[in-house]
Amino acid sequence: MQEVNESVLAEVERIARKAGDLIMEVYARDFAVVDKDDKSPLTEADARAHSFIVSELKALSPVTPILSEEDVGSFTGQDKYYQYWLVDPLDGTKEFIKRNGEFTVNIALIDSGKAILGVVYAPAIDVLYSAAQGFGAKKVEGNETASISVSSYVQGELCRVVGSRSHGSDAMGTFLQRLPQHQMVAMGSSLKLCLIAEGKADIYPRLGPTSLWDTAAAQCVVEVAGGKVVTLAGEPLGYGNTSKILNPYFLATGAGDIDWVGMFSDIV
Ligand SMILES: Nc1ncnc2c1ncn2[C@@H]1O[C@H](COP(=O)(O)O)[C@@H](OP(=O)(O)O)[C@H]1O
Ligand SMILES: [Mg+2]
Numbered sequence: 001m002q003e004v005n006e007s008v009l010a011e012v013e014r015i016a017r018k019a020g021d022l023i024m025e026v027y028a029r030d031f032a033v034v035d036k037d038d039k040s041p042l043t044e045a046d047a048r049a050h051s052f053i054v055s056e057l058k059a060l061s062p063v064t065p066i067l068s069e070e071d072v073g074s075f076t077g078q079d080k081y082y083q084y085w086l087v088d089p090l091d092g093t094k095e096f097i098k099r100n101g102e103f104t105v106n107i108a109l110i111d112s113g114k115a116i117l118g119v120v121y122a123p124a125i126d127v128l129y130s131a132a133q134g135f136g137a138k139k140v141e142g143n144e145t146a147s148i149s150v151s152s153y154v155q156g157e158l159c160r161v162v163g164s165r166s167h168g169s170d171a172m173g174t175f176l177q178r179l180p181q182h183q184m185v186a187m188g189s190s191l192k193l194c195l196i197a198e199g200k201a202d203i204y205p206r207l208g209p210t211s212l213w214d215t216a217a218a219q220c221v222v223e224v225a226g227g228k229v230v231t232l233a234g235e236p237l238g239y240g241n242t243s244k245i246l247n248p249y250f251l252a253t254g255a256g257d258i259d260w261v262g263m264f265s266d267i268v
Contacts, residue, residue: 001081002064002109004117004132012119013130013140015056016105019049020123023090023105027124033097041093046070049089049105057085057107064109067242069213078242082112086239088213092189094166101125102165102188108216113240118220120190129194131224139198150227150254151199158183162192162201164208171207171267178263193218196252197225203260204252207268211245219252227254232268234261 002008026045033041050070057066067075068087078084085107090096092103101124109117117132129148131137139148153159158181163172165186176182185201193215195201216239219229229237229252237250249268251260 001079002061002083004109004134006135008060009117009119009130009132009135011060012107012109012117013121013128015053015060016107016119016121017123017128018056019053019089019105020121022048022052023096023103024123027096027099041097042070043090043093043096045096046090046093050087053087053089053105053107057087061085067213069211072245075242078110078240082110082240084110084242086110086115086213086216088190088211088217091214092191095188100165100188102191104189104191104218106190106213106217108213108220108239110216110239113238114236115216115220115223115239118217118224120194120217120221122189122191129197129218129221131197131221133220133224135224137197137221137225139194148198148221149225150196150222151202153202153254153256153258155256155258157181159203160185160201162187162195162204164188164192164206167208169207171264172205174267175205175207175264190214190218193222193229193252196227196254197221199225199254202254202256205249205264206247206252207249207264210247210250212239212242212247215247215250222252227252230261232261232264 088106095102108115
């Protein structure tokens with residue numbers, strides 16, 4: 001069984017940073033883009049980060065299975081403790097290709113369907129978010145480390161909404177029309193969830209598809225920072241059923257007593 005403690009968290013942070021360095025080597029030069037079977041793009045950077053992360057996690061935790069976006073076929077299922085590593089080696093591949101810096105390395109430890117440790121690293125801006133149940137949530141920007149927590153939205157105030165830069169939806173437009181005062185920020189990758197975690201956004205409605213690996217690590221950061229990531233039925237997004245790779249639509253929110261789920265019930 002993989003324990004969670006400060007040294008394990010530090011090791012996962014090191015792995016995510018080094019994977020980010022490998023990604024940035026590709027970012028700095030020309031690279032080829034190929035279409036995967038599902039038509040999503042793949043670059044050499046995804047493959048390099050994947051190989052590195054898998055070999056390092058195996059060294060850290062030899063018997064804990066790994067589910068990575070780039071090699072779903074070799075996942076052997078959760079272990080007898082209902083644990084596995086859930087990895088998106090490069091989230092925001094479209095942003096990577098556009099070279100706008102909004103992409104991340106994501107590593108989560110799942111235990112009984114819940115992400116109990118999560119590390120998100122954005123190498124182009126050198127920002128790392130990291131959290132584990134019982135150990136707090138933090139942001140490391142360059143040499144500065146700060147504890148992070150969500151903000152509390154009060155109805156009637158300007159609502160800071162964050163959404164995908166590359167994958168929109170009609171339902172999002174309907175939702176925004178209902179918020180008299182809002183500010184919409186577009187952002188690629190799991191960085192949207194991290195903005196909720198550090199209190200820079202109030203809500204991230206994801207009314208379109210994502211996969212388990214897109215959300216797990218950053219959901220841990222949001223939850224430990226005091227926020228929620230819930231389905232449109234109000235249940236926390238879960239990771240216990242790996243036969244179903246796609247997440248349901250979800251809402252990520254900070255603190256406050258607004259019934260966000262109720263606001264969406266007739267939209268979607
Ligand atoms: N039609 C679709 N089916 C499944 N996942 C999708 C999808 N469209 C977008 N995504 C997911 O959304 C992620 C990008 O999120 P965003 O739009 O918020 O930046 C992608 O991650 P990758 O870049 O790792 O492929 C991909 O997993
Ligand atoms: Mg992804």
